Amino acid sequence: MDWQGQKLAEQIMQIMLLVSAVISFVAGYVLGSFQMMMIIYAGGVTLTALITVPNWPFFNRHPLNWLDPIEAEKHPKPQVAGSSKKKGSKK
Amino acid sequence: MHSFGYRLNGLLTFALTILALMCVITSLSDNFNTPSPSADIKITNINWFQKQPQGHDEVSLTMNVSADLQSLFTWNTKQVFIFVAAEYETPKNSLNQVSLWDAIIPAKEHAKFWIHTSNKYRFVDQGNNLRGKKFNLTMHWHVMPKTGKMSADKIVLTGYSLPEEYR
Numbered sequence: 001m002d003w004q005g006q007k008l009a010e011q012i013m014q015i016m017l018l019v020s021a022v023i024s025f026v027a028g029y030v031l032g033s034f035q036m037m038m039i040i041y042a043g044g045v046t047l048t049a050l051i052t053v054p055n056w057p058f059f060n061r062h063p064l065n066w067l068d069p070i071e072a073e074k075h076p077k078p079q080v081a082g083s084s085k086k087k088g089s090k091k
Numbered sequence: 092m093h094s095f096g097y098r099l100n101g102l103l104t105f106a107l108t109i110l111a112l113m114c115v116i117t118s119l120s121d122n123f124n125t126p127s128p129s130a131d132i133k134i135t136n137i138n139w140f141q142k143q144p145q146g147h148d149e150v151s152l153t154m155n156v157s158a159d160l161q162s163l164f165t166w167n168t169k170q171v172f173i174f175v176a177a178e179y180e181t182p183k184n185s186l187n188q189v190s191l192w193d194a195i196i197p198a199k200e201h202a203k204f205w206i207h208t209s210n211k212y213r214f215v216d217q218g219n220n221l222r223g224k225k226f227n228l229t230m231h232w233h234v235m236p237k238t239g240k241m242s243a244d245k246i247v248l249t250g251y252s253l254p255e256e257y258r
Contacts, residue, residue: 006093013102021109025116032166034117034237041113045106053098 005059013052020044117167118239124165130158130230130246132175138209140221140258148221150214150253156192156230157205163234164199171196172233177214177251179226189214191228223255 001009020041028037138151156175163171174193181187191210196202231245 009098010101013098014105017102017106017109021113025113028117029120029166034166037113037117041110045102048106049099049102053095053102055095 001055001059002062002064004062009052009059013048016048016051017045020048114238118236121165121167121236121239124162126162126244128158128160128163128232128244128246130156130160130248132156132228132230132248134228134251135207137254137258140254142219142257143215146219148216148219150221151209152191152214153207153209154192154228155205155207158203158230160196160202160232161199163232164202165236167236167238168199169235169237170198171202172235174231176229176231177226178229178247179220179224181216181218181220183218183220187217188229189216221253222257223253225250225252227251 021044024037024040024044027040028034133155134152135155136153138153140148140150143149154175158173160171160173172193172195174190176188176190178186178188190212191214192208193211194206196204227247227249228251229245229247231243233241233243235241
């Protein structure tokens with residue numbers, strides 16, 4: 001998941017859980033059944049988990065552009081203290 | 092939300108918090124219910140009335156208990172526990188309460204009932220004060236919710252008395 005995807009997943013999770021809570025409470029109150037409220041809420045939580053927790057492709061629409069490996073070789077990392085300093089210009 | 096486990100943990104924690112809030116609101120919704128229960132008890136017979144070997148009075152009686160407690164039930168009620176207690180005063184104690192009969196009502200359908208029964212628990216006095224004693228029969232109930240605070244109330248029925256002599 002990319003950064004945008006993580007933010008999206010969190011938002012979807014919060015909204016879906018709140019909506020499930022409201023729907024299940026109203027349904028339970030109107031039907032006069034505590035059990036129905038619990039069942040609907042559990043269903044809502046499971047649905048939310050299925051949508052927001054796994055790493056679905058639509059969460060990866062803004063992928064990060066990692067540096068190309070060949071490009072990285074042209075600009076080696078400077079050596080750690082001990083040997084001479086290499087002047088490597090990093091872009 | 093950096094990994095599968097992170098997201099799962101966040102979701103479960105939030106879901107549980109919301110569940111707790113739902114339970115609070117459910118419990119508060121019970122305050123919208125205004126109950127109007129009714130009860131009546133008739134003593135049909137005093138079976139026997141004796142002084143026990145230890146010196147305490149004991150009485151056995153048969154009564155008709157009828158009640159309509161349906162208005163106590165809400166969607167958040169698990170069960171209602173009711174009991175009938177005899178209450179009277181003696182020189183030694185300003186209030187004596189002796190539980191005679193109890194029952195658990197699991198659902199609204201069973202809350203309107205009529206029962207002809209002898210006392211389930213023994214009516215024994217701390218002493219010999221029961222001859223000619225005037226007493227009240229009180230119907231107590233405890234409403235046990237599925238979530239939230241238990242509440243209790245009662246109806247006091249007056250005007251009962253025991254015989255003057257042992258039989």
